[in-house]
Amino acid sequence: MKKTKKLGQDNLWGYLLIAPTVIGLFILNVYPFVDTIILSFCKSGVFGGREFVGLENYAEIFGSQEFWQALWNTVYFCILTVPVGVFLALIVAILLNAKIRGKVVFRAIFFLPMVVAPAAVAMVWKWIFNSEYGIINTVFHLDAGWITDPNLVIPTVAIVAIWSAIGYDAVLLLSGIQNISKTYYEAASLDGCTKLQQFRYITLPMVSPTLFVVLIMRLMASLKVYDLIYMMVGEGNPALSKSQSLIYLFYRESFIKGDKGMGSAIVIATVVLIGIITAIQFVGQKKWVNYEV
Amino acid sequence: MKQKKTFSTVLIYAALIIGAVIMIFPFIWMLLTAAKTNAEVLQVPPTILPENWDFSSFIKVFDLLPFGHLYLNTGLMILFRVLCAVAFSSMAGYAFAKLNFKGKNFFFTLVIVQQMIPGQIFIIPQYEMVAGLGLTDTIFSLVFPGLVSAFGTFFLRQAYMGIPDEIAEAAYLDGCTRWQTFTKVLFPLTKSSVAALAVFTAVFSYADLLWPLVANTNINSTTLSAGLSTLNSMYSTNYPVLMAGSLLAMLPMVILYLIFQKLFIEGVAMTGGK
Structure with missing residues (x-):
């Protein structure tokens, strides 16, 4: 008798099926990853020649005011957007979880910015925040240079980023909240718990794994912010140095100035920073995320 | 007890409606601005609704x-x-x-x-x-x-x-x-x-x-x-043209979203975490 036909065991089919993905990953990711590291130790000419310069690029970026400013801008942007944005999203999720009519409509409205390209979002907010003719300054009789005053630019972009992401984060949190079994709430209200106590002792711990995912995702996205700043602030704005993020600086060095060696060093420094911050979050989560169900 | 419940429901609606207005307003403002002339946009005090609905910015942005x-x-x-x-x-x-x-x-x-x-x-x-x-x-x-x-x-x-x-x-x-x-x-x-x-x-x-x-x-x-x-x-100073361009750029995805709303939201919720 032939051995039982087993679906699982087959090297050839396994390799055939993963081939496009694995070959693609090598071409699109593994090779570029290595190449970027090599490039960060080189000076590249306009015509593509490379000359090994050791740590010169890194020495240059760590010694440059512009890099540290961009690093601070990025961190500042995260400090403003992540806690506030996720907190507001949690409130929206809780409101959407209430027994109300028109839930689907509200959810669709809050989610809307997610399907609009950031380029278009940035454009309308730039107009709303325009210092001379923008609706905010004229309605509130203000004279604020929302996108020209170096002290205001990052908070302004942060408002737009929060507005853009709130519906997306709320949808994720809402699905986390809806997964909590109703029996906990029934038991709690029989025991005389108030709504606030129910939130504190049931909802918050039970939704904490989702909350952690949303926080990490928002943090990583914020550390990589680029498009909103590029569109709202842009070249020639006097506040650019006080608002450009690390990825924006990377884009300018690599593709506007054409110094790909420097650009590589900046992007590697950024990725290392993102890695460190994410690792800290994963260590810190043990203190507050509840995985027991 | 019943009254308390209605009160909190009213609060929830009020909060959601305020939120929804903040979410929708930029898109409405985009449309209203795109329908004004550049002169009207730069007027002080500003107008909310266009004096004349003027859609020439849409034609202009097609040229640009x-x-x-x-x-x-x-x-x-x-x-x-x-x-x-x-x-x-x-x-x-x-x-x-x-x-x-x-x-x-x-x-x-x-x-x-x-x-x-x-x-x-x-x-x-x-x-x-x-x-x-x-x-x-x-x-x-x-x-x-x-x-x-x-x-x-x-x-x-x-x-x-x-x-x-x-x-x-x-x-x-x-x-x-x-x-x-x-x-x-x-x-x-x-x-x-x-x-x-x-x-x-x-x-x-x-x-x-x-x-x-x-x-x-x-x-x-x-x-x-x-x-x-x-x-x-x-064209960083011609806001009606910029708004018309933004509207045209976002339109296809928004239409798809309105038709397949459930698929969009559930799809993104499923893939969440990226």
């Missing part, structure tokens, strides 16, 4: 930007990226979930690690490859970074893991080849995950600005997002 090209380029980029992500990720996801082969763990680790590394680190070499082939400013260069998807592979592997082995074994014993087991029996069972991946890929490809700015600098060969950035830097 090659919208036909931009729609076509963006549409083709999304189409090919979605097809590649779905096809290749389904194949690999199935293999990683249901087949055993040498080196499986190594290759899957490769997928996981790539998924965690921010994509910006790959851009310079990706650009140099496309430029080296002389393929910048083509549809190929727009699709290029999205030819395969580590995230999609990971995500669809989860979907295949969720299918009981017995189903696959039964089909196989009934005489299906491995390929038929995959395409005829298992793939249809991952429909909702495939739809989620398609929506996810489409939304994020459409939103991406950095890559088209780098790879396709010619205005006729770039995407809607990058086209808007060109408009933004060239």
Whole structure:
């Protein structure tokens, strides 16, 4: 008798099926990853020649005011957007979880910015925040240079980023909240718990794994912010140095100035920073995320 | 007690309505601004509704930007990226979930690690490859970074893991080849995950600005997002034109969203965490 036909065991089919993905990953990711590291130790000419310069690029970026400013801008942007944005999203999720009519409509409205390209979002907010003719300054009789005053630019972009992401984060949190079994709430209200106590002792711990995912995702996205700043602030704005993020600086060095060696060093420094911050979050989560169900 | 309940319901509605107004207002303001003349926009005090609904900015922006090209380029980029992500990720996801082969763990680790590394680190070499082939400013260069998807592979592997082995074994014993087991029996069972991946890929490809700015600098060969950035830097003071351009750029995706709203939200919620 032939051995039982087993679906699982087959090297050839396994390799055939993963081939496009694995070959693609090598071409699109593994090779570029290595190449970027090599490039960060080189000076590249306009015509593509490379000359090994050791740590010169890194020495240059760590010694440059512009890099540290961009690093601070990025961190500042995260400090403003992540806690506030996720907190507001949690409130929206809780409101959407209430027994109300028109839930689907509200959810669709809050989610809307997610399907609009950031380029278009940035454009309308730039107009709303325009210092001379923008609706905010004229309605509130203000004279604020929302996108020209170096002290205001990052908070302004942060408002737009929060507005853009709130519906997306709320949808994720809402699905986390809806997964909590109703029996906990029934038991709690029989025991005389108030709504606030129910939130504190049931909802918050039970939704904490989702909350952690949303926080990490928002943090990583914020550390990589680029498009909103590029569109709202842009070249020639006097506040650019006080608002450009690390990825924006990377884009300018690599593709506007054409110094790909420097650009590589900046992007590697950024990725290392993102890695460190994410690792800290994963260590810190043990203190507050509840995985027991 | 009953009164207390109605009161809190009113509060919830009030909060949601205020929130919804804040979410909607920028889009309404976009439309109202686009329908004004540039002179009216710069008027003090400003008008809320246009004095005369004037849609000439829409015509003007068509002269300034090659919208036909931009729609076509963006549409083709999304189409090919979605097809590649779905096809290749389904194949690999199935293999990683249901087949055993040498080196499986190594290759899957490769997928996981790539998924965690921010994509910006790959851009310079990706650009140099496309430029080296002389393929910048083509549809190929727009699709290029999205030819395969580590995230999609990971995500669809989860979907295949969720299918009981017995189903696959039964089909196989009934005489299906491995390929038929995959395409005829298992793939249809991952429909909702495939739809989620398609929506996810489409939304994020459409939103991406950095890559088209780098790879396709010619205005006729770039995407809607990058086209808007060109408009933004060239006509930065003509707000009706900028708003008309933004509206036209966001329109196709918003229409798709309004039609397939549930699919969009559930799809993105399913893929959440990226």
